[in-house]
Amino acid sequence: MQVTALNNSCAYGQPGIFRGHLHFGNARLSGYSWPLCEVRGTRPGPRLCVSAGVHVNEVSSIEAAVRLQRLFDPETIKGSVSIIPLINQPAMYKYSEYVCPIDDKNINFTFPGKSDGTFSEALCDAIMNEWCAGTDCYVDLHGGDLRENVARFSIFQHTQNAELDALGRRVAMCFDADIVMGLPAAHMEKPGRPPTGFARHGRLALMSEAGSNGLLDEGAICFHVEGVLNIARTLGILDTPVAPFRNARVQCDDYLWVDCPVDGEFHAEVEPGERIKKGQRLGTMRDLFGETLVEIGAPEEGLLLWRITHPSIPKSAPVLAVAVAEKPL
Ligand SMILES: [Zn+2]
Incomplete structure (x- = not known):
């Protein structure tokens, strides 16, 4: 992948705040670029990748990914936090529900994707293997397309790997959710959401869902923001205490x-x-x-x-x- 920096950016890969655009190496994705903010601490540590806007009307989650860019300080964090606030670039200003207009696929059910596939499949592959290469955790924020109201919930993938299961559950519990959903292991048999696609390769990814009807909602925005901050605390990127939980976080497995x-x-x-x-x-x-x-x-x-x-x-x-x-x- 290649990056181009904005004027108020540090050089990519250096301690500081990078702001710019990411261009994936796969030729199937040429002609598009992705806004990228990456905060890199002066001290080494874990890498957390955060995205939103796979579904472009799920605006509370997109706004959360914008706000998160201002909440990490290179002087105090360990490691790095990389944020793409809008993944489905071909859908921007088209308000398309759920799908990528280039191939009509739902990116959310296309992971792990494939490098020689359609646009959405190539994009999922590039997210996993270029942008998220070497990441400790990937979190994709969702919720509240134009015609839906969703509970506040988080999603991880059940696998046959007890260690990965325990980590997924622990990190999913970072959200102050009504429901913490562990997807059945059978989901791993076909393309799926990021937690599923990453788990197929023994890697950790999560989703959070909150919002309704394409509306900016302060409660939903804070749900996503606070959950990601708690993940950063749990991973050791931030050293501030985990925020208190008020909701039940009922654990579900189907x-x-x-x-x-x-x-x-x-x-x-x-x-x-x-x-x-x-x-x-x-x-x-x-x-x-x-x-x-x-x-x-x-x-x-x-x-x-x-x-x-x-x-x-x-x-x-x-x-x-x-x-x-x-x-x-
Ligand atoms: Zn969604």
């Missing part, structure tokens, strides 16, 4: 999507973060005469992770997701 059974208008009866019982009515689908077409029931006992907020939902599109709490041993 992530169930519920698809809409019919075309219609969704009227929800629960909100993200709420506990739900198996079979409980979570909402109804109605027609445009106000008649109930079908009830949407909870597939399992757990907590509501997110729901679609725009009522009009076509058959087979996702309408909500449920987090299943870990069974006590």
